[in-house]
Amino acid sequence: MTATIREVARAAGVSVATVSRVVSGSAHRVSDPTRHRVLAAVARLGYHPNLVARGLKKRVTGTIGLIVPDISNPFFPAIARGIEDVASRAGLAVLLCNTYEDLAKERTYLSVLRKRMVDGLIFATVGANTGHLRMLRRQGVPVVLVARAPDGVEMDAVLVDNRRGAREATEHLLRLGHRRIAFIGGPGTLPVARERLAGYRDALQAAGIPVDPARIGDGDFHADGGAAVVGALLRRGAAFTAVVAANDLMAIGAMRELRRWGRRLPDDVAVVGFDDITFASLVDPPLTTVAQPKYRMGHLAMERMLELLGGGDHTPRRLVLEPRLIVRDSCGASRGRASVGRVAAGAGRRRHPVS
Amino acid sequence: MTATIREVARAAGVSVATVSRVVSGSAHRVSDPTRHRVLAAVARLGYHPNLVARGLKKRVTGTIGLIVPDISNPFFPAIARGIEDVASRAGLAVLLCNTYEDLAKERTYLSVLRKRMVDGLIFATVGANTGHLRMLRRQGVPVVLVARAPDGVEMDAVLVDNRRGAREATEHLLRLGHRRIAFIGGPGTLPVARERLAGYRDALQAAGIPVDPARIGDGDFHADGGAAVVGALLRRGAAFTAVVAANDLMAIGAMRELRRWGRRLPDDVAVVGFDDITFASLVDPPLTTVAQPKYRMGHLAMERMLELLGGGDHTPRRLVLEPRLIVRDSCGASRGRASVGRVAAGAGRRRHPVS
DNA sequence: TCCGAGATGGTAAACGTTTTCCACCTTCTA
DNA sequence: TAGAAGGTGGAAAACGTTTACCATCTCGGA
Numbered sequence: 001m002t003a004t005i006r007e008v009a010r011a012a013g014v015s016v017a018t019v020s021r022v023v024s025g026s027a028h029r030v031s032d033p034t035r036h037r038v039l040a041a042v043a044r045l046g047y048h049p050n051l052v053a054r055g056l057k058k059r060v061t062g063t064i065g066l067i068v069p070d071i072s073n074p075f076f077p078a079i080a081r082g083i084e085d086v087a088s089r090a091g092l093a094v095l096l097c098n099t100y101e102d103l104a105k106e107r108t109y110l111s112v113l114r115k116r117m118v119d120g121l122i123f124a125t126v127g128a129n130t131g132h133l134r135m136l137r138r139q140g141v142p143v144v145l146v147a148r149a150p151d152g153v154e155m156d157a158v159l160v161d162n163r164r165g166a167r168e169a170t171e172h173l174l175r176l177g178h179r180r181i182a183f184i185g186g187p188g189t190l191p192v193a194r195e196r197l198a199g200y201r202d203a204l205q206a207a208g209i210p211v212d213p214a215r216i217g218d219g220d221f222h223a224d225g226g227a228a229v230v231g232a233l234l235r236r237g238a239a240f241t242a243v244v245a246a247n248d249l250m251a252i253g254a255m256r257e258l259r260r261w262g263r264r265l266p267d268d269v270a271v272v273g274f275d276d277i278t279f280a281s282l283v284d285p286p287l288t289t290v291a292q293p294k295y296r297m298g299h300l301a302m303e304r305m306l307e308l309l310g311g312g313d314h315t316p317r318r319l320v321l322e323p324r325l326i327v328r329d330s331c332g333a334s335r336g337r338a339s340v341g342r343v344a345a346g347a348g349r350r351r352h353p354v355s
Numbered sequence: 356m357t358a359t360i361r362e363v364a365r366a367a368g369v370s371v372a373t374v375s376r377v378v379s380g381s382a383h384r385v386s387d388p389t390r391h392r393v394l395a396a397v398a399r400l401g402y403h404p405n406l407v408a409r410g411l412k413k414r415v416t417g418t419i420g421l422i423v424p425d426i427s428n429p430f431f432p433a434i435a436r437g438i439e440d441v442a443s444r445a446g447l448a449v450l451l452c453n454t455y456e457d458l459a460k461e462r463t464y465l466s467v468l469r470k471r472m473v474d475g476l477i478f479a480t481v482g483a484n485t486g487h488l489r490m491l492r493r494q495g496v497p498v499v500l501v502a503r504a505p506d507g508v509e510m511d512a513v514l515v516d517n518r519r520g521a522r523e524a525t526e527h528l529l530r531l532g533h534r535r536i537a538f539i540g541g542p543g544t545l546p547v548a549r550e551r552l553a554g555y556r557d558a559l560q561a562a563g564i565p566v567d568p569a570r571i572g573d574g575d576f577h578a579d580g581g582a583a584v585v586g587a588l589l590r591r592g593a594a595f596t597a598v599v600a601a602n603d604l605m606a607i608g609a610m611r612e613l614r615r616w617g618r619r620l621p622d623d624v625a626v627v628g629f630d631d632i633t634f635a636s637l638v639d640p641p642l643t644t645v646a647q648p649k650y651r652m653g654h655l656a657m658e659r660m661l662e663l664l665g666g667g668d669h670t671p672r673r674l675v676l677e678p679r680l681i682v683r684d685s686c687g688a689s690r691g692r693a694s695v696g697r698v699a700a701g702a703g704r705r706r707h708p709v710s
Numbered sequence: 711t712c713c714g715a716g717a718t719g720g721t722a723a724a725c726g727t728t729t730t731c732c733a734c735c736t737t738c739t740a
Numbered sequence: 741t742a743g744a745a746g747g748t749g750g751a752a753a754a755c756g757t758t759t760a761c762c763a764t765c766t767c768g769g770a
Contacts, residue, residue, distance in 0.1 A: 002494055004726060015750045020728055028729090031748065046494070051472040052410045053726035056755050061407060062467070063450070071435060072633065077427045084453055088460075093467050095418070096451035098439055105443075112417070112448050117406040139357055139401070223637065252637050278427065282578065282607050284639025359756060370720045375758055383759085386718065408756035411725050713770090720763080729754085736747080 003045035012041035023049055063093045064305060065118040067109055069101045069125040069148075073221065073249055074277040075294060079124055079146060082298020090306055092119070099125050101187070101221075107132060120305050122146055127189050142308035146301040147292070148192045149318075156308065158301040158319045162192055165290040165323030166199025166244065169272045172288070172325055173242045174207050176333055178270060182215040182240040184229045184250050193221075196246045196274060214238050219250045226250025227257035234261055241269060242331070248273035248280045248289055255283065255330065266332035276326055285329035293321055358400035367396035378404055418448045419660060420473040422464055424456045424480040424503075428576065428604055429632040430649060434479060434501060437653020445661055447474070454480050456542070456576075462487060475660050477501055482544050497663035501656040502647070503547045504673075511663065513656040513674045517547055520645040520678030521554025521599065524627045527643070527680055528597045529562050531688055533625060537570040537595040539584045539605050548576075551601045551629060569593050574605045581605025582612035589616055596624060597686070603628035603635045603644055610638065610685065621687035631681055640684035648676055 005023075009016045014034060021028045022038045030038075041047075055061040066083055068076040080096060087094050095118060099105040106125060110132055113121065120142035123133070130150045136143050137155060145157035173181050183200045186193030197216070204211050215238050217229035226245055230253075233240070243258075245251035251273030255265055263269050265285055273280060276291035300319055308314065327333050360378075364371040369389060376383045377393045385393075396402070410416040421438055423431040435451060442449050450473060454460040461480060465487055468476065475497035478488070485508045491498050492510060500512035528536050538555045541548030552571070559566050570593050572584035581600055585608075588595070598613075600606035606628030610620055618624045620640055628635060631646035655674055663669065682688050 005728095006726080016727085017729080017751080018749055020726095021749085024728070026728080028749090029747070034749080046490070048466065050411075050726050051467075052407055052416060053755090054728075055407045056405075056411050056726080056757085057728045059755075071426070072429060072432045074427060074429065077432065080426060081453070088463075093450070093452065093464070095448065097448065098436070108443075109448070111403065112406075135401070223633070252634075256637060278578070279607075279634045279637070282611060282634070283637055361756080371757080372721080372759080373719055375756095376719085379758075381758080383719090384717065389719080405756050408725090409758075411727085411756080412758045414725075711770100713768105715768090716766085718763100718765080721761085723760085724758085725756105727755085729752100731751085731753100733750080734748085737745085739744080740742090 002050070003047040005047070005049065008038065008041045008045055008047045011045060012037045014038060023047075024054075060119050061117065062091065063095050063118050064120045064122060064302075065095045065097060065109075065113040066122045067097045067099060067106060067113075067125045069099050070221070071096070071098050073247075074279065075147075075247070075275045075292070076124060078277070078294035079298040079301075082295040082300075083122060083146075083302040084298075086299055086302035086306070090302075101125075101127075103127060103129055110136075120144075120309055122301055122305060124148060127191070142305060144301050144304050144308065146297055148190070150191050154316045156304050156316045156318070158297050158304065158321070160292045160297070160321050160323050162195035162323070163199040163202065165274060165292075165325075166196040166246070167203045168199075168323070168325045169244050169274065169288075169290050170200045170203035171207075172327070172333070173244065173270060173272060173331065174203060174209075176242075176270065176331060178242040179209060180212075180215065180240040181242045181244060182217070182230075182233055182238065184217055184219045184226050184243060184245040184254060186219060186221050186246045186250075188218055193246055200244055215240050219246065221247050221249060223249045223253030223256070226253030228253075230254040230257040231261075243269060243271045245271065245273050248275040248277045248287060251287055251289065251330075252279070252283055255287075266330050270331045272331050274323075280326075281328065288328045288331035288333065289326055290323045291326045292323055297321065357405070358402040360402070360404070363393065363396045363400055363402045366400060367392045369393060378402075379409075415474050416472065417446065418450050418473050419475045419477060419657075420450045420452060420464075420468040421477045422452045422454060422461060422468075422480045424454050425576070426451070426453050428602075429634065430502075430602070430630045430647070431479060433632070433649035434653040434656075437650040437655075438477060438501075438657040439653075441654055441657035441661070456480075456482075458482060465491075475499070475664055477656055477660060479503060482546070497660060499656050499659050499663065501652055503545070505546050509671045511659050511671045511673070513652050513659065513676070515647045515652070515676050515678050517550035517678070518554040518557065520629060520647075520680075521551040521601070522558045523554075523678070523680045524599050524629065524643075524645050525555045525558035526562075527682070527688070528599065528625060528627060528686060529558060529564075531597075531625065531686060533597040534564060535567075535570065535595040536597045536599060537572070537585075537588055537593065539572055539574045539581050539598060539600040539609060541574060541576050541601045541605075543573055548601055555599055570595055574601065576602050576604060578604045578608030578611070581608030583608075585609040585612040586616075598624060598626050600626065600628050603630040603632045603642060606642055606644065606685075607634070607638055610642075621685050625686045627686050629678075635681075636683065643683045643686035643688065644681055646679045646681045648679075652676065 005016050005019050009019045021030050022035050084094050097109045123145050124147045130153045149157040185197050201211050219225035219229045251271050258269050273287050273289035276289045280287040280289050360371050360374050364374045374393050376385050377390050439449050452464045478500050479502045485505045504512040540552050556566050574580035574584045606626050613624050628642050628644035631644045635642040635644050
């Protein structure tokens with residue numbers, strides 16, 4: 001079908017070695033006349049080197065695998081773009097795989113991408129289970145984790161301080177005078193979800209407010225899940241004037257559900273999310289949220305991957321970036337109803353609790 | 356690093372052929388005792404077949420390439436998911452590449468994925484330029500186009516009737532009594548953008564309303580672009596009571612900008628989008644839009660790819676699906692202010708034109 | 711007892727590259 | 741004029757599989 005290097009060699013009247021030298025631009029010098037004859041033959045036959053064969057010989061494929069849990073959560077495309085930009089500058093292609101938070105699928109993809117199909121692996125997906133990761137590391141496959149990492153495993157990772165982010169979000173609500181703050185968590189199996197829950201607890205405890213399990217629900221990081229948790233809370237008669245969601249998708253779903261129940265946002269209920277996906281600023285009211293430097297995380301993760309690929313220092317490095325609270329309207333702060341000063345002075349207003 | 360088939364053979368005391376037979380599950384029978392010895396060796400050494408080598412020999416790699424213009428537009432992840440679900444059931448991995456609407460990047464990726472790195476290619480990205488596509492086809496690479504296809508090129512494609520979708524969106528606005536309808540188009544180079552513009556024109560002309568170029572702006576399919584177009588229209592003093600946007604992202608951007616200018620939605624200006632991305636129903640007001648069957652399109656495209664890969668009938672088939680108007684609040688229809696009947700009877704209300 | 715048919719498993723040739731040697735020419739220097 | 745040095749390009753051995761072909765063994769039937 002496609003021409004092989006052998007046919008080009010025959011057409012140009014040279015050896016395959018010579019053809020290989022001119023098309024792969026190796027250090028070996030080839031005289032100008034031969035080079036031109038080869039190039040002419042290449043053009044005439046429409047030859048493109050077979051990358052699989054090259055990969056077999058050179059032991060590198062020029063592709064890296066990126067495993068994400070859910071490509072329809074805009075958070076991950078944002079990271080992916082950071083990764084891709086760096087990768088494509090380095091001439092690498094990115095093989096993107098979706099696990100839909102399914103560990104079995106993650107394992108399947110892993111064995112598909114196994115060593116040599118891919119030069120390195122970036123995971124944005126891993127839950128608590130780390131067996132396969134350790135195995136990879138033992139086999140010397142370059143791996144970097146991004147956005148999510150299990151605790152206490154020694155691997156390269158680019159993360160955000162989730163606990164601190166959730167704490168700041170909660171503290172912001174506390175400063176605005178809220179005392180009954182609900183929490184929509186992620187799947188309890190995910191470390192990232194547990195960390196955000198911990199941050200929420202930290203803030204409450206620091207303010208001397210007891211953590212009420214009746215105001216905490218487990219979501220699934222999807223909009224519908226966020227709506228479901230809020231619905232359950234309301235049906236159960238839980239009382240809250242504010243909600244912290246463990247990600248923006250759930251926050252947005254929660255807002256939709258709250259509105260369905262006739263609650264005004266942010267007057268009856270304030271909402272804060274996590275991630276700062278593009279749409280956070282486009283929903284109504286614009287969502288106050290804890291921003292993760294998504295593009296930058298992807299960027300850094302891929303740069304680290306490049307180092308690993310280049311045979312640099314292999315002692316794992318954990319990069320923890322700082323999240324940043326972005327105040328928009330969904331928390332009510334911009335309406336100036338409760339000034340931070342007044343609240344800080346202990347004059348927190350009373351809102352009428354939901355339900 | 357990783358064990359090779361040769362080492363496994365030595366460890367199990369058999370030939371490489373035997374190992375290959377048991378791990379690749381070929382038709383050739385191997386006795387139970389040998390099979391077990393081999394499997395034991397495989398497990399002991401942590402052997403995984405090198406897919407690159409296998410790909411070289413078998414002439415298939417088990418991966419297909421998916422080239423999309425913009426992964427951060429949720430429209431494409433939705434299609435990707437349809438593709439991936441079918442692909443992964445068939446044991447194929449999907450190599451996803453982003454071109455960011457850049458033809459040069461598209462060409463680069465193409466040459467990276469060139470024959471043998473990938474068994475087939477699904478394009479969701481192609482503009483008017485088809486040279487490289489024809490070339491691919493001539494070389495016998497299975498290609499299927501999804502969501503976007505240049506006119507008059509004979510290739511497999513799964514599309515939506517864009518012209519009709521845009522016409523229906525515009526007609527809906529006309530039925531609601533609007534007479535001054537602006538249009539936010541996509542890049543004029545994209546056939547898909549031109550088709551939607553044509554649909555808008557069709558509707559206006561059928562209603563006997565002249566098409567006013569001053570109410571038409573070219574966007575870029577991004578939210579910011581939609582906002583920019585609306586901003587320019589308003590600054591220019593264009594008069595309109597409704598906007599049709601060539602995609603949801605631009606519609607959402609337009610809504611944001613309209614609000615910045617103090618316009619109430621949908622009372623002052625009605626907005627209709629195209630695509631029905633997830634967030635269309637989550638913004639405020641929920642966006643009336645022309646839904647594309649995204650998941651299904653991906654599904655069908657990948658199924659066609661499977662047929663092509665299976666060596667089935669190679670005469671190109673063009674599948675054109677019907678779009679569906681989804682009425683939400685952004686067009687004002689749900690508020691019942693202008694009944695369809697009254698408007699149809701010629702009693703269309705007058706809204707005060709914008710600016 | 712012998713022959714043929716299965717069943718089993720080994721040998722070696724691909725697959726399309728890259729790269730290490732090595733050989734041949736020039737050309738320059740002594 | 742001989743020898744060295746440097747510039748070119750060819751031969752062939754990998755890379756890790758799969759698979760066509762072949763050899764051997766076992767066993768049942770004549």
